Amino acid sequence: MKTKKMVLIIIFSLFILIVSQVLAQLISSVFLVIKVPEFICNVLAGILYITFAFIFIKLLCKKYIKDDMSNYNIPKFIIEVKWLVIAIALPLLVSAAYLLFVSGSFMQNEMSINEKLNLLSAGIFFTGFGAGIVEEMVFRGLMMSAIEKRYNKKVAIIVPSLLFGFVHILGMDFDLLSCMLVIFAGTMVGIMFSLIASETKSIWNSAIVHAVWNIVILGGFIWIGTEFDEYSLCSYVLDTKSFILTGGEFGIESSLIAVIGYCLVSILARSKLIWKTSEN
Numbered sequence: 238m239k240t241k242k243m244v245l246i247i248i249f250s251l252f253i254l255i256v257s258q259v260l261a262q263l264i265s266s267v268f269l270v271i272k273v274p275e276f277i278c279n280v281l282a283g284i285l286y287i288t289f290a291f292i293f294i295k296l297l298c299k300k301y302i303k304d305d306m307s308n309y310n311i312p313k314f315i316i317e318v319k320w321l322v323i324a325i326a327l328p329l330l331v332s333a334a335y336l337l338f339v340s341g342s343f344m345q346n347e348m349s350i351n352e353k354l355n356l357l358s359a360g361i362f363f364t365g366f367g368a369g370i371v372e373e374m375v376f377r378g379l380m381m382s383a384i385e386k387r388y389n390k391k392v393a394i395i396v397p398s399l400l401f402g403f404v405h406i407l408g409m410d411f412d413l414l415s416c417m418l419v420i421f422a423g424t425m426v427g428i429m430f431s432l433i434a435s436e437t438k439s440i441w442n443s444a445i446v447h448a449v450w451n452i453v454i455l456g457g458f459i460w461i462g463t464e465f466d467e468y469s470l471c472s473y474v475l476d477t478k479s480f481i482l483t484g485g486e487f488g489i490e491s492s493l494i495a496v497i498g499y500c501l502v503s504i505l506a507r508s509k510l511i512w513k514t515s516e517n
Contacts, residue, residue: 238386246302250379253293254371261285261367276351276358283362290371294379309382310440311374320433320442323502327446328453331498335461335489339482341475344465356468360456369448370440376401376427377434377443394435398427405487415485422484422491422499429499432506446502454490462488 265282269275298306306312335341348356376397385393402423406416433443452458460466461473463483475483484492 238383240387242302243383243387246297246383247380249297249301250294250375253290253297253379254375257286257289257293257371258367260289261363274351274354276354279355279358280362282359283365283367286363286367287370290374294374297379306378309378310434310438311378312439312441314441315439316441316445317437320437321445323505324446324449327498327502328450331489331495332453332459332461334494335475336473339475339477341461341473341477344472344474346465346467346470346472348470353470356457356470360458361452364455365452366448369451370444372401373430373434373440373444373447377430378440381431381434390435394428394431398424398431401427401430409486411486414480415487415491418480418485418491419487422487422496425496425499425503426490429503429506432503436506 261282264285265278268281269278294309294311295306298304298309302309380397380400381393384396399420402420402425405423406419409416409419411419430443430447433446434440437443454461457469459471459473460469461475463475463478465472465474477483481493484490484495489495
């Protein structure tokens with residue numbers, strides 16, 4: 238693959254991510270205006286986000302790339318049991334490490350049933366499955382595959398992961414240290430997802446790990462951080478101010494405990510990965 242085509246695929250893939258998200262939110266907001274319950278609109282937004290992205294990616298592969306989606310790590314949907322188990326275990330173990338070994342206090346958030354439904358539906362279907370699946374189709378599907386076809390597997394794993402880390406500081410008013418920590422942690426989790434997709438030749442396994450992580454850590458069930466979160470059912474407010482434990486301004490996703498989790502899963506994926514540096 239020529240460099241120009243690779244760059245255009247990366248640009249188009251990011252454009253697809255943004256457009257799909259905007260369209261999904263716009264359509265769901267129209268239903269909200271006509272008095273459809275908010276939790277149903279949240280479910281719809283997540284489904285539309287995935288659907289739009291899949292359709293646009295399929296069109297891009299057919300009309301511009303002129304190649305099958307399966308050659309870009311997006312085969313028919315199937316998830317290996319081991320990755321489903323890891324998907325559940327990773328966020329639960331990271332959360333348990335805080336709840337069991339880092340001192341803090343629980344704070345309950347008083348909410349009505351409707352407020353809970355609205356919160357959790359958004360966390361599960363949009364932040365969880367929506368963002369998890371679409372980001373994997375873009376970063377570990379189109380982007381990683383295009384770079385691998387131009388260069389090699391190592392470059393294909395590292396470059397999108399770095400970009401994934403940088404994307405997480407866009408629009409954030411973080412100090413320099415927090416930005417550096419987010420980029421580092423974002424790159425490490427990106428490498429983890431990339432290794433899973435590369436080992437299985439499918440984004441669906443990395444997508445389930447990504448989606449379940451988002452649901453458990455960000456989905457609104459329990460927030461672990463230095464301050465009470467009004468957008469979660471309950472919060473576990475940490476007593477410590479340690480930068481490496483709290484993850485700085487971004488939160489525990491960029492903490493040492495989370496990074497250790499990313500590294501352990503990466504080792505599990507890497508142990509079965511045939512890394513052929515000579516392949517293009």
